[in-house]
Amino acid sequence: MKTNKHLTQEERYTIERMPKEGYTQARIAECLGRSPGTVSREIRRNSGQRGYRHKQAQRKAEDRRFASRRRVKFTPAMQAKVEAYLKDDLSPEQVTGVMRRNGEQTVSHERIYQHIYADDSFARGGSYASVSLASAATKIRLRCF
Numbered sequence: 001m002k003t004n005k006h007l008t009q010e011e012r013y014t015i016e017r018m019p020k021e022g023y024t025q026a027r028i029a030e031c032l033g034r035s036p037g038t039v040s041r042e043i044r045r046n047s048g049q050r051g052y053r054h055k056q057a058q059r060k061a062e063d064r065r066f067a068s069r070r071r072v073k074f075t076p077a078m079q080a081k082v083e084a085y086l087k088d089d090l091s092p093e094q095v096t097g098v099m100r101r102n103g104e105q106t107v108s109h110e111r112i113y114q115h116i117y118a119d120d121s122f123a124r125g126g127s128y129a130s131v132s133l134a135s136a137a138t139k140i141r142l143r144c145f
Contacts, residue, residue, distance in 0.1 A: 006061070006065075007034075007038070007042060007061070009054065009058050011032050011034070012042070012046075012054035012057045012058055013054040014028065014031065014032060015028055015032075015039060015042055015043065015052065015054065015057075016052055016053060016054040016057075018031070019052075025039045025040055025043070042057065045057075045060070045061075046060045046061065072105055072106070072107055074107050074111060074115065078105065078106070078107065079115065081099070081104070082095055082099075082107075082112055082115065085098060085099070086112075086116070091109075092109040092110075092112035092113050092116070093109045095109070095112055096108065096109045096112065
């Protein structure tokens with residue numbers, strides 16, 4: 001069995017061609033070195049009104065792959081939640097962890113740091129100064145041990 005996850009365009013072409021020649025899904029899977037379930041799932045997911053077509057299947061798979069990688073936007077509502085956590089003296093890493101644990105949508109701690117550094121009040125020693133300094137001090141202490 002192959003270990004790579006995604007079917008290639010050539011494999012999809014084989015899946016389209018072989019049933020027309022009378023091969024079963026199990027035999028197609030054997031020829032491709034894939035699980036029979038993989039072939040069955042591929043046909044079920046990517047068949048259109050005119051049956052399974054490899055170009056259409058490739059396009060549908062690529063569309064699903066692209067759609068699954070949609071970025072979470074740092075909306076004003078999310079920004080307000082993040083700022084509230086930061087004002088409670090949580091580090092950006094802790095904010096991300098707490099939001100995940102609570103089932104809330106979140107952004108990466110790197111994005112939160114970008115927000116802190118882009119904020120004008122930070123440059124003047126504003127509300128986030130103690131948070132970022134506490135976080136930096138924690139990182140330094142952790143490296144020493």
